[in-house]
Amino acid sequence: MRKVVLLLVLALTLSLFVLPTSAQLPEFIKHTECEVDLTGETITIYHFGDISGPYAFITQPLLAGLADTIAYWNAHGGICGAMLTTDNKDTGGNPAQTQAHYDYYRALEPKPQLIVLYASGDAELLRNQVAADQIPVIISAGSVEGLYGEDGQTPGWIYATNPLYVDQLGMFCEFVGANPAEFPDPVIAYVSWAGAFGEAAFMPEAIDYCAEQGVKILPEPQYFRPTDTDISTQILNAVDAGANIIYTNSLASGPALIAKTLNDLGLLDEVKLSGVNWALDTSVGLLGRTSLADNGLPAVNGMYGSLPFRWWSEVQHPGVAFNRELATANERALSVQNIAYILGSTLVDLYHEIYVRTVNRVGSLSAITGSDIKETLDNIDYNPLDMYNVNFANGARRSTTGNRIAQMFFINATMTGPATSGDDAMKIPNPDGTNIFVPILVPRTEVQDVPDLRPGN
Amino acid sequence: MASNIRPAGVFDTSYAQDMKINRTRTSRFLANAAFVAVLLLPLLTAEGGLGLSVVPAVWVGIVVRIAIYTIAVIGLNILMGYTGQISLGHAAFVGVGAYSGALMARLWGIPFWIAVPLAGLFTALVGLLFGLPSLRVKGFYLAMATLAAQFIIPWLMRYPMERLTNGSRPLEVPDPQFFGFSFGPQVVMYYLIIPLAVLMAFLARNLTRSRVGRALISVRDNDLAAELLGINVFRYKLLAFFVSSFYAGVAGALWAFDIGSLSLDKFNLALSIEFLAMLIIGGAGFPLGPLFGVAFINILRENIIPNVVSNFKVVLPNVFPFIAVADVESSLVPFLFGLALVIFLIVEPRGLAYRWEILRIAWKIRPYAY
């Protein structure tokens, strides 16, 4: 298994740039110049989240991405000479643990100047506390409540590096409304995991906005649990109510289970599947291998979703090439080369820029406080590894705005494009008797700004 | 009762003396000293305004949380320790208290010093409802009824009452106000919650050593015999549910006002189990049990286990190459927590408070163990 995946990784990285092996970071990364030398000092990336619960598929590769990139960074000069290290903890998806871990970080001497969180639920829980303690927080993707409070108008100390979930749904509706040939009479059913993350995008603002785009969202959402064996009842409820598109705010096994159920029920042709940015991920493609549609490809083939950054298949892009090189050098399996690995590596680059700017302004690393970092974040406009744009300078928005809609396909045997059926697809036999199909994401739109669907706008 | 053992020659000479909680001068002195020390704690931090920073500021928050947990576990102690009815749904009742307190303040602007006891009362009524099965069942069956509360209550709050509770989304709690004076900073909340916790503990102690408490204990020890003695078993069981949920509700409301933001996921089964563990480790049926249990589990979770884990983080993956570094922490925390519980249950199933009593007696009757 391991060998097969390794071979695959090697095969896919044939057309790579060879990164310079000097002690310098690659050319394409354009940071603000260091004005203060930080040699001998240490910058810690504090982060905690659900590593063992339902989000393990996302968080484990994130840890890998962070670890690989930090090792690379430290071997190439660090941040102005300062070495990077991490301090991470697991919440297991339990909010009581989140609180306990936050208390641990808050009590550290010196107090962390910046913390990284994963789950939007954690951000919602800690929103008031991080503001009181003056610790800015970066999370990957956020809910309205976590970033802007209940009224949607009170930005706190939390910043997101992905578009808001509700904005992503709004943008998907724009796409659907603009392609009537592909989506005749569109009716979206919201089928998702129960809980803070799964229900985050289902807001009245999204329903209204989609109606303006000519897309109806069914008022009755359908929820299921990550442990459910069979969700045919939920899917049929949605379809009976008239849905021909399913939108899901779940990840890993969530979208894979929906696709499998659609396939089993023979509804793949009638109902299109779409989802949040986490749904368009390697993990979904790999988990989806067990349910093959009539054309021999996994049932998740053709799923739509948000792709707010560069993807692994865009091999010409230097940032992608950098990630591939890193993953190959560290022998990372295909399942690790996913969305979260990219987030981990870009996070390190973002840290670099944040710290250089802040140190340049403040004068020394030890003098930096949380509010200094916040000041930097409030004015930042930077492209981490050139893979997406982080711009919090234009007003009060605390999440990134660039996004595009993409589709998930599976690579063909000649690695020239998406496979059209199971016959011409690249198949790698798995010891358990199934075949692994290699997922690729094909963008359908250019990067554009997502609508702002916060309450009150 | 073992705590009645005193050195030879020390007797109660009046009823008032017999009814004292602290029977000896030493114990009264120690209790008062502990209370004063706890009250002084925030002043010794950097934020205390005295220019001292002897104690890390974060302790203030930790002590507040210990106090809130202790109130909740005292409630559980009345139900389980004194009345012998298992509850696997205590976290749900804490959640009811938290949400009802927060909603009273949000919807009707009820000041928090009224909202907290009202939330307690409301929770007590809900608890009474889920105590009704105790009319017909006991033991595991009753445990299951409380487990049902742990599933039914959060669901009701999440979906049918979504308009009120924000469902899966967080609910913001207004800052507690006292006649226009805001209790924003943690230090002020500290001086509010600590005396309240002491008061609640005192009330519980007085309840359990009164007629009611003895009736509850008799229900626990043998309900048939209790009924023969003329105790209305059903009424006392319901009373236990009522009081226990009242404590849970007060703890929840305090929690809500302290943290300022609620999410339903917090009041899950894991928290119920944690309460259960705290009570049994501390010593069910002992007045000091809840405090010991809460403090011990806090220390275990936040000091002992992280230290052990950080050592294993390097060792384990080196010895066993198939273990991933990322998994070490997430797996060792529940593993060690479970292991500590198992060892505790085998070595000292009656809890820390029992051991404390034994030590106390040994101290009092030294040097002679007559």
Added chain:
Amino acid sequence: MEALQKFYRENRTLVTWLMVAAVFIVFYLLTQERLNSLRPSRMVQTTITGLLVGGVYALIALGIVLINKASGVFNFAQGYMMLFGGMLFYSFFSTPNVNPLAAGALAFGTVLMVLAMNGWRELRNLRSLGIGVAAVVVLTLLMSWQGEDVRMLRAIVGGITGSVFVGLFIERFTIRPLIGQPLFTMVLMTLAVSEILKGFVNLIWGSVPISLQIFSGLERLGLPNTIRWEAEFLQGRVVVRTDLLVTFFLALAAFVGFVLFFRYTNVGLAMRASAENQQLAQSVGLRVRVILAVAWGITAILAMLAGVLQGGASQLDLNLPFVAFSAFPAVLLGGLESITGALVGGLIIGLVQDWGNLLYGNQAGTELMPYLVLMIVLIIRPDGLFGEKRIERI
């Protein structure tokens, strides 16, 4: 209050049935509109799916009932024993070359625990020692048998060996020392064991979900993924997943197997005797410790089976044990001591869940309904559908 109590005592049957009627009327009124708009195919689909999903619940419930029958402990750790068994099965299933040393160590541990069931001095008995050594050798050979074709055999032997080890280990080191302690100490103990198992599984197998392909063989046998049934009166299509169907029948077969085992051996009777009164059972010559150990061993095997089937139908991950929370109401619904009850209870809970999802949405089926049913059962018929009537005053 007093008057109310008196009224209830005098008219217990009437009150009970009035409550049942009220519940049904409320349910009917709530669902009337939705029911009328449903096509028959949906009802058939939901009924079949619910029953099939309930098969695994029945298996979990059976394990809990067994433990309860033998030792009077409600095993909250059943879910995590499931996860552990499933993971162990997966390891033997997916590794073509099992390390003979590891297999040998596992076999040795299991045989040691089995021999020491009635105390360590059994190890001085040369005859049992000989049998033990032979068993270790055979088990090791079976478990490290290489090749793709025998993986199912390897996995079954390995899974059973490992599960028995864990079951006996739990009984020996956590349950036995607690004999005589109050009920809630036992409850907390099984919960603590759950935490340990969770940590252990996470440490060894990681936290990323694993797909257990036990049903990929069905395709090679030429079986379709789904069975579709269309008919006029259905006004639609009913689709049955083959893997769920196979899961269901395997669960049922296991169930029947264990029922026969108890019918034709006196283990079941001995278990009941020891649960009723351990001292008395001991004094009439029953080896209570062995009985308890056997019960835990069998329960561990049942848990493994449930874990494998559930993991095969969905996936193996650290959330799998939450399935057991659907099975707990099934146990009480059927009756804490009744094996038939476990089956019927499991199926009913499966049905109730899916029908709840069909009629109400908002997770009402999966999360709310099992426990609502539980509450109703507790109030109306606390002994469950098939449980023994306990003659005791409360």
